[in-house]
Amino acid sequence: MSKRIWKLMFVLLMSTIFLFGCKDKVNDKEASSGNGGQTKVVENEDTKEKNTDTKEKKDTKESNNDGKENTDTNEKKQDTKDNDEEDPSNLDKTIEEASAQETPVDDGEYDPNFELIMEAEEAEMTGKVRVESTKGGFTGSGYLVGIEGNEDTVSFRVTVPGSGAYDLNFRSASYGGYKENNILINGEMVGSAKVEESEFTDSILKRIYLTTGENLITMTKSWGWIYLDSLIITASGPADKSIYDVSSVPVNPNATDRTKRLLKYLADMYGEAIISGQYGDRGIDGPEFKAIYNATGKYPAMLGLDFIEYTPSRVAFGSTGKDVEYAIDFDQAGGIVTFAWHWNAPEPYLYNSKDNPWWKGFYTTATNINLKKIMDGEDKEGYDLLIRDIDAIAKELKILQEADVPILWRPLHEASGGWFWWGASGPEPYIQLYRLLYDRLTNHHGIHNLIWVWNGQHQDWYPGDEYVDIVGTDIYPGERVYTPQAAKFNELVEWNGENKKIVALTENGCIFDPDLAFRDNAIWSYFGTWEGEFLTLNGTYTLSEKYTETSMLKKVFTHDKVITLDELPDLKTYGD
Numbered sequence: 001m002s003k004r005i006w007k008l009m010f011v012l013l014m015s016t017i018f019l020f021g022c023k024d025k026v027n028d029k030e031a032s033s034g035n036g037g038q039t040k041v042v043e044n045e046d047t048k049e050k051n052t053d054t055k056e057k058k059d060t061k062e063s064n065n066d067g068k069e070n071t072d073t074n075e076k077k078q079d080t081k082d083n084d085e086e087d088p089s090n091l092d093k094t095i096e097e098a099s100a101q102e103t104p105v106d107d108g109e110y111d112p113n114f115e116l117i118m119e120a121e122e123a124e125m126t127g128k129v130r131v132e133s134t135k136g137g138f139t140g141s142g143y144l145v146g147i148e149g150n151e152d153t154v155s156f157r158v159t160v161p162g163s164g165a166y167d168l169n170f171r172s173a174s175y176g177g178y179k180e181n182n183i184l185i186n187g188e189m190v191g192s193a194k195v196e197e198s199e200f201t202d203s204i205l206k207r208i209y210l211t212t213g214e215n216l217i218t219m220t221k222s223w224g225w226i227y228l229d230s231l232i233i234t235a236s237g238p239a240d241k242s243i244y245d246v247s248s249v250p251v252n253p254n255a256t257d258r259t260k261r262l263l264k265y266l267a268d269m270y271g272e273a274i275i276s277g278q279y280g281d282r283g284i285d286g287p288e289f290k291a292i293y294n295a296t297g298k299y300p301a302m303l304g305l306d307f308i309e310y311t312p313s314r315v316a317f318g319s320t321g322k323d324v325e326y327a328i329d330f331d332q333a334g335g336i337v338t339f340a341w342h343w344n345a346p347e348p349y350l351y352n353s354k355d356n357p358w359w360k361g362f363y364t365t366a367t368n369i370n371l372k373k374i375m376d377g378e379d380k381e382g383y384d385l386l387i388r389d390i391d392a393i394a395k396e397l398k399i400l401q402e403a404d405v406p407i408l409w410r411p412l413h414e415a416s417g418g419w420f421w422w423g424a425s426g427p428e429p430y431i432q433l434y435r436l437l438y439d440r441l442t443n444h445h446g447i448h449n450l451i452w453v454w455n456g457q458h459q460d461w462y463p464g465d466e467y468v469d470i471v472g473t474d475i476y477p478g479e480r481v482y483t484p485q486a487a488k489f490n491e492l493v494e495w496n497g498e499n500k501k502i503v504a505l506t507e508n509g510c511i512f513d514p515d516l517a518f519r520d521n522a523i524w525s526y527f528g529t530w531e532g533e534f535l536t537l538n539g540t541y542t543l544s545e546k547y548t549e550t551s552m553l554k555k556v557f558t559h560d561k562v563i564t565l566d567e568l569p570d571l572k573t574y575g576d
């Protein structure tokens, strides 16, 4: 068939997928109630068991596309099931064939001076989206409102002369306070448009790849509640490779020899290759690692673990952690270890009720702890309890230090979302706590095997260059979304100060396509796929394929620019 027919089929198909599929891609966001983007947690009925079950489920809810909680997992599952009944194998095959026809032929020419202004009021709209013109400051004949529900979409058909990177500026204003909404290219999520100002202002997604000819650029509701004036598309120009020239020396001047070598390795690889990572609360012998090995013949280079079960308020209820042993085992196997800490709030602050049991104590909703009062000195007992908890984790970190295991340490993660108590009082107390944690571990306990991975998720929460080795973000863009999230990557590149830091995708659901990461100059240092359903089915060794298909998993783990366990150098002597 001719290229044109394939192209038409492809666009029609993508539009169809979008119309049927966008519901389950976007309904995992809380319906905003116009209350400034506040969210509330709606728990799954089936989160009955503690430990693994809690951990597996929690990130489904907490961090879809690093902004809002997924509050509707059950509905999402139902939608997925319904869609799957439309003979997915044929559908996938058609997409593959259409893509195969699409990709190689590209006779366009990229124009570095390209600029195109498209008025939102002339775009295609669905649902309750409508044109208004009473608010001042717009261009053209008006702007759009009504992006409030899952059916409410705005689509621009954008024709560009050549394939390449383009900045997409969604000129918009907020109804009040910070808002973000999903941006999709031909039905695939590529990032979020963000706006805080109440007057029309720029909201730019940088370096989004568009292909020669027509691209369908769609905004769907994440939070909603914005006025959309126009979309301005500008050629981004050539990729800047200097962004990968980063600091390779730990911020802690007393960092151990192995810690220094590990950061040097990460800095050397940065921009050249991507290090594969996988969370797995049973270590290298757990279902995630075995499932990847069975499918690809490779193990991830990095193991993600958690100090959750070492937290005193969990230990008090009988929890015991094994992650320190898993870390030592993986280090001996030649791998890289990263740790998060789902910090269960101290016992006096836990509701421990039917709806909010003790083991959900890291969630804001399960505790009445007030970090601001603690950091302001109003709650002295709370301060002492936080120190007690830090000291308990320090004990475990010391075991790892004595075993000479360097750790990519990612505490106080996803703070700006507010769903964890350490992020519930705003950036100021969070930054105070982050610095306290740094000081207590480094200077009081003498722990020097840590590479500090900051994961606050918003620039206002950055504690300062002197506390951060790596800037990380967590992105859950939906199911089988393989774009590398270049807009977010480019945003993070600019978050740190003069001393440039490595940027990493510290948690992900689906795994991005490495070819697209190199194409888009969004070469994350490493990725870390979350455990459980993001990879396997119900704790078995069977791949779930819900987020990443086996074909993509194979592509990623056998890719010549993706580093797996067998491809790591000897990290004990690296740099000699």
Ligand SMILES: [Ca+2]
Pocket (backbone or CB within 6 Å): 119, 120, 121, 138, 139, 140, 141, 142, 143, 228, 229, 230
């Ligand atoms: Ca307009």
